Amino acid sequence: MTSTHTNQNTNHNDSLLRFMTCGSVDDGKSTLIGRLLFDTKTILADTLSQIERTSQKRGMEAVDLSLLTDGLQAEREQGITIDVAYRYFSTGTRKYIIADAPGHEQYTRNMVTAASTANLAIILIDARKGVLTQTRRHTYLAHLVGIPHIVVAVNKMDLVNYDQAIYDKICADYLDFANEIGLAQSKTAAGNDISFIPMSALNGDMLVDRLDNMPWYTGQTMLEKLEAAPTAHSEHAEAFRFPVQFVCRPHASDDHELHDFRGFMGRIESGEIAVGDAVTVLPNGYTSKVKAIQLGEEKLQSATTEQSVTLLLEDEIDTSRGDMIVKSSDVKEPVKQIEAFVCWLSETPMSPARTYVVRHTTRESKAKIGTISYKVDVNTLEQQAATDLKMNDIARISFKLAQPLMVDSYADNRSTGAFIIIDESSNNTVGAGMII
Amino acid sequence: MTTSTKQPNNKPLSHLDWLESEAIYILREVAGQCSNPVLLFSGGKDSLCILRLAEKAFRPGKFPFPLMHIDTGHNYKEVIDFRDQRAAELGERLIVRSVEDSMKRGTVVLKSPDEPRNKHQSVTLLEAIEEFGFDCCIGGARRDEEKARAKERIMSFRDEFGQWDPKNQRPELWDLYNARSHKGENIRAFPISNWTEMDVWQYIEREKLELPSIYFAHQRDVVMRGGAIVPINVPLTNGEVINPPKAGEEVINMQVRFRTVGDITCTAPVISDADNVSKIVLETATTTITERGATRLDDQTSDASMEQRKKEGYF
Numbered sequence: 016m017t018s019t020h021t022n023q024n025t026n027h028n029d030s031l032l033r034f035m036t037c038g039s040v041d042d043g044k045s046t047l048i049g050r051l052l053f054d055t056k057t058i059l060a061d062t063l064s065q066i067e068r069t070s071q072k073r074g075m076e077a078v079d080l081s082l083l084t085d086g087l088q089a090e091r092e093q094g095i096t097i098d099v100a101y102r103y104f105s106t107g108t109r110k111y112i113i114a115d116a117p118g119h120e121q122y123t124r125n126m127v128t129a130a131s132t133a134n135l136a137i138i139l140i141d142a143r144k145g146v147l148t149q150t151r152r153h154t155y156l157a158h159l160v161g162i163p164h165i166v167v168a169v170n171k172m173d174l175v176n177y178d179q180a181i182y183d184k185i186c187a188d189y190l191d192f193a194n195e196i197g198l199a200q201s202k203t204a205a206g207n208d209i210s211f212i213p214m215s216a217l218n219g220d221m222l223v224d225r226l227d228n229m230p231w232y233t234g235q236t237m238l239e240k241l242e243a244a245p246t247a248h249s250e251h252a253e254a255f256r257f258p259v260q261f262v263c264r265p266h267a268s269d270d271h272e273l274h275d276f277r278g279f280m281g282r283i284e285s286g287e288i289a290v291g292d293a294v295t296v297l298p299n300g301y302t303s304k305v306k307a308i309q310l311g312e313e314k315l316q317s318a319t320t321e322q323s324v325t326l327l328l329e330d331e332i333d334t335s336r337g338d339m340i341v342k343s344s345d346v347k348e349p350v351k352q353i354e355a356f357v358c359w360l361s362e363t364p365m366s367p368a369r370t371y372v373v374r375h376t377t378r379e380s381k382a383k384i385g386t387i388s389y390k391v392d393v394n395t396l397e398q399q400a401a402t403d404l405k406m407n408d409i410a411r412i413s414f415k416l417a418q419p420l421m422v423d424s425y426a427d428n429r430s431t432g433a434f435i436i437i438d439e440s441s442n443n444t445v446g447a448g449m450i451i
Numbered sequence: 452m453t454t455s456t457k458q459p460n461n462k463p464l465s466h467l468d469w470l471e472s473e474a475i476y477i478l479r480e481v482a483g484q485c486s487n488p489v490l491l492f493s494g495g496k497d498s499l500c501i502l503r504l505a506e507k508a509f510r511p512g513k514f515p516f517p518l519m520h521i522d523t524g525h526n527y528k529e530v531i532d533f534r535d536q537r538a539a540e541l542g543e544r545l546i547v548r549s550v551e552d553s554m555k556r557g558t559v560v561l562k563s564p565d566e567p568r569n570k571h572q573s574v575t576l577l578e579a580i581e582e583f584g585f586d587c588c589i590g591g592a593r594r595d596e597e598k599a600r601a602k603e604r605i606m607s608f609r610d611e612f613g614q615w616d617p618k619n620q621r622p623e624l625w626d627l628y629n630a631r632s633h634k635g636e637n638i639r640a641f642p643i644s645n646w647t648e649m650d651v652w653q654y655i656e657r658e659k660l661e662l663p664s665i666y667f668a669h670q671r672d673v674v675m676r677g678g679a680i681v682p683i684n685v686p687l688t689n690g691e692v693i694n695p696p697k698a699g700e701e702v703i704n705m706q707v708r709f710r711t712v713g714d715i716t717c718t719a720p721v722i723s724d725a726d727n728v729s730k731i732v733l734e735t736a737t738t739t740i741t742e743r744g745a746t747r748l749d750d751q752t753s754d755a756s757m758e759q760r761k762k763e764g765y766f
Contacts, residue, residue: 029465030463031463031470101594101644102601103645105647109466110650112645127624132625261479263509264512278512280509282472282626312510322468323472323476336483360622435627435629437629437631442608
């Protein structure tokens, strides 16, 4: 292998950012992703020659960069995008995971899915068209799913002669709308910001390179913006939340020292914990102190958000999967009733008469639907009366739970504020919920 | 325009720490949600990473699942020996089921004796799932490997025929994985979905993982066939030697290494002088071809060959 360039960094201490892109096909989303991958040298020669061949087969003159993001046979045959895909690239300082949600068909469900793991959303606007219904829809959904950082990419500036007045007008229109839905003012636990970049994905202006067409814009390029954005971890909520995933009890082991070992395994969803901290296990309310924290064979003095660790407590208390360990200084009462925004994901409509399963962190509970307060029309943002939910519907609903859950509001904590709804007959994931 | 005023509390996890933590979390979800899972272990680099992750997820306990290898019978001796050695060191149970047994049963019928056996692993895998009643198979597949995999879920549902339906996958939101299945159905769980080839090598370097020797540059007799480097006269564990050169082919002794390891008849090495992990990391950073680009002869039959195999039950 000859080395002509370095296409991936070899730095081991870089951070990781998950982001999503929204926009319909015509907005240039595929071109934007294609260019990010291309300019960061993630697309390798054989992939490029493969899409060149397919482009030719389809009778196209130029290489169709959207072929990079349309992976499935049916998508390539029909030239449409069916489902969320995940792409990867890295730079000198960061690794990126892109959740690429298709712009049309089943948009709400796919957008909510992609948004659920993203910490930043790129919302594309066609400079010729300005703020459209779909821009509002994407923004509303990004806001609903709690994405703290929104980058509005005003694309196709080349088609409006790189005119600053047009760009400024679009920014002003967008901020008006953001104010209307409370986005610009809202402060989630993670903070919140909106920024704008004029660009041409086709020519590459302001993506990775600045080029010379818009000297009036002195802000960050898209890549600079991505490099600087805080990752989810660096702005987490304070409260310590540790849902127990698995209890390790190797008492049958040949090693006698392990007979009393009882480790509570899980991932810290938010906050920090240190040896000696007083903790309470919910919902039963038992209290103890942290005796040790382990990550593999490593012993830690403290651990922080997103680390998967094993906690050992000083007292032998009955704790199992589905329980939540919190700090004793910050105990919240478990609840058996929740109010949430729900996005319905299934082709089978929600039936208010049925009982569903709610999975919240590592705990499951049967749930009955209480009141459907209203349904939101994602195009007009109007609230409408509703008796059931169809696929892509979003509604405010209350649930009655069979098991107590230790919840936070979604605005405070994206991990302990979220749940999914499962249909036990098919075992399918049919709904996504965000607790109010 | 508003800007965040909140100061970061502490340094974010490095990307490898984050990927490791996510993978441990996924492994523990499998253990928490499934009643009879199994870890597919081939002795290759991806599954060796998962073994390390499983140690971090479950020690000092035993793994809450056995290891299983679906052996095509055409695997490199170095890899098979390494597989057995690693399972023994870990003290975990290793199940081996072989495509050759399926051939004896008549459930796998080859078109010709030298046909690549990779895709036939699906049959043997499904037979083993039924034999042991596994409800989940943990695998080392990564989304960056192939375009069909870019769309695969972390907990990927398969029906009772082992089929993957890309148009009808369970939505996967937040980290709330749904590994439920009815009897006969199966979940394929992929803890390192979000890893790239580079991440795998960096993790191997960081964790100082041992690997089968064929991952490192070594001299090997090969021929050039259809643009690929094809290893010839390869000894198997049973003493048999396969892949003789065809008439008229020139045998070249070349310095090569394997980027991906699978069935001998469909895995090609690359020219390399990287004889240790840090040199491989550097080579991975500078290559211009994808991992499967020049190395997997079975991926190149059509644009959708991996997708097709997955629909048929391949992992």
